[in-house]
Amino acid sequence: MALDFRAASLDDIDGLLRLYQQVYGRDYALPLGTDPEVMAREISSPHTTWLAARDPGTGRMVGSIVGNHDPSDGLGKLQGLVVHPDVRGSGAARQAVRQLSDSLLSGDRPADSVYATARTNSTAPQRICLRSGFQALGIFPNLRKAARHETMVLLARHREGVLERRLPVPRVPAGLAGLVRALRSAGFETDTEITPETPPRVPGSRPAAREVELVDAPEFVLRRFAEVVPDPGRRFYPFHSPNVMLAATDGAYELYAQLSRADGYCTLIGTAPGMDALGDDLEPLIERLGGYGASYIETLVPLDCYDELCQLLAHGFLPAAAYPAMRRVGERFRDYVVMARTLQPLDFRDLALDVAFQPFTEQYIELWKQQYLNTRGVFQ
Template identity: 45%
Template sequence: MTVTVERATTADIADLRQLYYAVYGPHYPTALGTDPAEMSRLIQDPDTLWLVARGGPGDALAGSAAIHSEPGSRLGRLEGLAVHPDQRGSGLAGALTEALCARMFATGRLDSVYATVRTVSAGPQRVVSRHGFRPLGILPNAVDLNCRESLALYARHAEGVLDRRVAVPEVPASLAPLLRTVEDSLGISYAGTRTTAPRPAPPGPTTARLEMIEAPAFVRRRFQERFPDADRWFYPLHTPNILLTPDDGGFEVYAYLNRVGGYCALVTAHPDPAVAAGWLEPVTRTLTRAGAGYVEALVPLDHHGALSAFAAQGFIAGALYPAMRRDGDGFHDYVVMSRTTEHIDFHGVVVDAPLQPFLDSYVSAWASTYLPSREVAS
């Protein structure tokens, strides 16, 4: 069968929606495969490269994938990788992945591309692994499709990027297993990073009353006013759509909530994330009531206090993204801290061999956080 890989056009939108329905059913949680207006915007977006594969009778649409970035960002996200059930095993997923990465890295505009990969089978993990992506961790209960699914985080870096990471002097001791796993996976070193005791947890609020404002256009305008440039916040490819603030207006927490997928990303806080650190418990509880079964935050590896604060509220480091953010000539590492209020069931999770150490690391960290240590009486 002859296959043609080409850029998607707006004329493909109807066929693309049928493709994503055939692959994921009615529960696909992103607008990329379901919302015609958003799909049209992405297809025409200069920061997005969307490719489709055609083959078979009548050059039918057989596969689709995109790499999406945003102005000013040097990080891309591989998303929407889908191959029609009739074409599985044909190599289309790999062809689309390699074509996208080759074209985007050739522009010199990206330092790395990441992908969140399903763990219902090893196939998607092997597709990205064969094309330069390496595992960075596990995101348990990250999305609600037909049921709660865990995702795996993978990334592919441009040449030389990993060699320019900014050194981190110390991290909380609970991160040691994850750092060792990343060292083995990517061949990088944290030999100069000490593991030390966590910082004291910030005091909790005397009152836990929070207001949640869910008005996406207002929140977006407010966010842009508070953070006119990206130097004071970093959460790539997530635009806040909700705002949480206490009764006295002492701070504002910005977050992206996806009710369809049942997940939430904490983006940042004003005037400074440290001001809201003691409110992580009521913030998470409010988001859970709003439909987020999974809440995550990106925390710089060199922010010992923030990592300690999240860990004190039950957030677990499930993934580490080395060289995620460029800063001058260097790159900063980030930790994905997550908390799920729903039961984690790893029985249906299928992980390829390179990902297994990350799953083991997460299970160990979860046990250390949530299972009481036993005292043996002599």
């Protein structure tokens, strides 16, 4: 029997807290299931749709899923899916994903696409999304720490007609060849040329890095970011806002990031005056972020930004996932790529992936091996 998923209210918070506690214990990393104040803000937000279901017999909470919609970016996000063990196997999880994604992709101001991440401790969460119209787009290695660092996968579902309006990507660096092939195997047509990227510097040739200060004042950082990076295209990072800034003491650049010390997740959101201003300082900046608690660092880059992709490849970032037609540009849509760098050893033990993610995973592992296990030049 299908559950009745309805909009959650503030009166549901206690029941939702018990549900997340029953299912995840103390390992749940998101405040959506652990912090009553955060949950209240989300339930009350006009940009959030929180669906919850109760057992018709007992009245206890047995299902929950959260959807966020940013109308300015045309993007939706699903998160926080949980169903009580007693109703697993009933189709409740798939019902929740389908119902909420249908809602976000329709209405007066529909999202152009909706994305979700899924766990890899089993294939069940991935297949729930795949069977609800989502497509596999990549992996996030060592993304988030629950009991331990865990790889997640990325999936997205697009509104009808969006994918047919993708902007062309003339060329990408050779380091993204595997990702382009993975996209093609997933049914995303692309006529992209693969060209050799600018080779990285020889180790030891890097000049001394500038002195850098960390500004850990979230409200100030957010205001400063809006001032020095006014172009919306350069501030595009859906559902993320910077809370720290790394500033060169000589004023050469400011790097903005969202850093969660609780789980080591870090996103590089923007740079003033631009990524090229970092030059070879990018490597020591990554080291500094690691010292501040980052264990996984990612950045979102348009797939057609060739020079920026070359720079990131040269400093150890690898293409982990793609997002076709992610951002609207006029009447067309621009493809993006998630470039990731993990500062912890890869741990793929007990990884369970649906075959849809195989091309994305294999290309990442192959690049990682070339980056860190290639012994050519070691033995003279």
